[in-house]
Amino acid sequence: MTKILYYPIYWLAYALSLLPFCVLYRISGIIRFFLFSVFAYRRNVINENLKNAFPEKSANEINDIHKSFCKHFCDFFIESLKLLSIKEKTIKKRFVFDDASASLIESYFEKGKKVLIVLGHYGNWEYIGPGFKFWRSKPLISAYRPLKSSISERIVRKSRERFDTDMIPMKTLTREMFRRKNEVCGVLLLADQSPPMDIQSYWISFFNQDTPVFQGTEKLAQKFDLPVVFASIRKQKRGYYKAFFKLVTDTPKEMEPGEITLKHTMMLEKDIKREPAHWLWTHRRWKHKNKRGDNILLTSKKD
Numbered sequence: 001m002t003k004i005l006y007y008p009i010y011w012l013a014y015a016l017s018l019l020p021f022c023v024l025y026r027i028s029g030i031i032r033f034f035l036f037s038v039f040a041y042r043r044n045v046i047n048e049n050l051k052n053a054f055p056e057k058s059a060n061e062i063n064d065i066h067k068s069f070c071k072h073f074c075d076f077f078i079e080s081l082k083l084l085s086i087k088e089k090t091i092k093k094r095f096v097f098d099d100a101s102a103s104l105i106e107s108y109f110e111k112g113k114k115v116l117i118v119l120g121h122y123g124n125w126e127y128i129g130p131g132f133k134f135w136r137s138k139p140l141i142s143a144y145r146p147l148k149s150s151i152s153e154r155i156v157r158k159s160r161e162r163f164d165t166d167m168i169p170m171k172t173l174t175r176e177m178f179r180r181k182n183e184v185c186g187v188l189l190l191a192d193q194s195p196p197m198d199i200q201s202y203w204i205s206f207f208n209q210d211t212p213v214f215q216g217t218e219k220l221a222q223k224f225d226l227p228v229v230f231a232s233i234r235k236q237k238r239g240y241y242k243a244f245f246k247l248v249t250d251t252p253k254e255m256e257p258g259e260i261t262l263k264h265t266m267m268l269e270k271d272i273k274r275e276p277a278h279w280l281w282t283h284r285r286w287k288h289k290n291k292r293g294d295n296i297l298l299t300s301k302k303d
Contacts (some may be wrong), residue, residue, distance in 0.1 A: 068277035095131035123233030
């Protein structure tokens with residue numbers, strides 16, 4: 001049944017992706033109306049997340065962020081759909097790299113090193129893969145957690161792999177890193193997913209809440225002695241993004257346990273505070289409690 005459904009759904013998505021952005025954004029507005037106004041998609045989850053993250057903000061301020069988020073969320077969906085057919089010249093205009101900070105990654109490539117690029121579900125993270133391809137000729141490995149829907153999984157993989165991004169499931173990433181140990185490339189990691197409770201995590205005070213964070217970035221950096229760079233994706237205007245890069249560490253083996261994880265998580269929090277509407281507030285980031293006492297609760301020095 002999945003195979004039967006995949007092709008009509010894919011070709012419909014592809015046909016929609018051929019529409020110009022001006023039309024797609026009108027569709028985004030229609031989707032927003034039905035998804036959030038009619039069906040109230042995850043309204044309580046979004047509101048609870050925002051209230052817990054910003055207890056100092058008024059009800060009106062929370063409501064304004066909520067509305068802005070709903071618009072950005074639907075635009076993100078439409079922009080990601082466009083990846084199925086988007087042209088190189090369009091990506092080059094809509095996703096650019098800050099030359100000054102991107103030279104940081106170049107410097108490690110010139111030394112023959114891989115670079116771990118860590119980011120969150122912020123801005124339009126789907127555009128960093130194709131953006132990377134046209135900015136730099138080096139390969140990009142993207143670690144990911146397979147989607148529950150096999151149809152969505154195949155469509156997402158197809159859109160990402162159009163631009164030569166190698167999609168590697170998290171569970172096989174270490175093995176792939178060993179296999180490609182001499183290859184110079186970027187390794188992309190989304191670090192703000194909610195880890196399953198059967199995976200050991202670092203617990204961090206993130207937006208006033210105890211939050212489990214994958215240890216993956218830190219463990220890979222220390223195992224392979226790789227620099228870690230945080231990608232900050234900023235929305236310039238509707239449909240246009242710019243990536244800035246900040247060094248987390250290039251001496252991972254000298255860092256204390258949890259220090260790398262804490263640093264890149266605090267960088268993400270700073271970005272979200274600057275423009276809250278551009279983060280993925282629909283996911284249940286704080287659904288788990290640290291009942292097992294995993295590691296320690298890490299807090300930034302300012303706390």
